[in-house]
Amino acid sequence: MNRFEEKTVVSEKIFEGKIISLRVDDVELPDGKRAKRELVDHPGAVAVIAITDDGKLVLVEQYRKALNRSIIEIPAGKIEPGEDIAITALRELEEETGYGANKFEYLQSFATSPGFANEIIHIFVAQGLYKIDKPAAGDEDEFIQLYECTIEEAEEMVQDQRIYDAKTAFAILHAKKLLKH
Template sequence: MKKFEEKTTHTTPIFDGKIVKLQVDDVILPNGKAAKREIIKHPGAVAVIAITNEGKLVLVEQYRKALERSIIEIPAGKLEQGEEPIVTARRELEEETGYGAHEFTFLQAFATSPGFADEIIHIFVAKDLYQIEEKADLDEDEFVELLEVSLEEAQEMVANERIYDAKTAFAIIWFAMQQAK
């Protein structure tokens, strides 16, 4: 038995969208009592910590409707059904930045919001970047601006909340640790 496991007795689908599904699970808690859990099902995602040959971090600025504002992030995107994370990472880097990379290294994966969603994000580091001759098209509903910043500039963007998401904050911490070596 998993420690503190909650046993699902029934699942009620609520919404089946293009990106997420919402369900309500009836569960039995470890103490035997019943509860409900609202859960968002997500196919997973990748994010890329791309480092230019000049040692700068590649970021993109885009509008995030859920936050009602633009934020600056590392390139990222949703896994397509049956797609390996490395394939998604290469595609998203090319689409969002116009860069390809000769070197991709898997760093780690983590849950983004485990209190209510099952999304796992796979983080890759991309180095030895090169410009794509024919840049892949962004998704038709995607608008981004490319930025290449130093560690200090990225840290300032965190301080003034232009960088406001966990995956990018994680990337900057990792980038700082690499530069400290």
């Protein structure tokens, strides 16, 4: 048993949406006291660090309503029920960028916002990119601008906050390490 474990006493789902659900859990703390936790349940997501043969990162810009602004990110998307994460990642790469990859490998997974959400994002690296003649269409409510940039340009985008999310900042650090070899 984890000495910091919070045991759920009662769990109440308060919202069920297309992507997320919200619940409030009454928990028993390690000291025996009780507290409430407001939690977001999420099916998980994938993201792809796509690197061109000439060492550029493939990024996408899209509007993020939660932030009320556009940001530049690595291609990413939600896992569909029962879908293998590698299939999700390849699908998102194609839909968002029009690229496929000859070399595609899983890198790692991490929690995006563990203080209130159970979303896990699975990161893949795609290299040996090639353009797909007729790529699968993306989501009809998704509007995307494609970018290819150097690591240095991506680092500048982090500095001026055009890149503003953790998964993409992580991707830049990892890509920089990959491209040194």
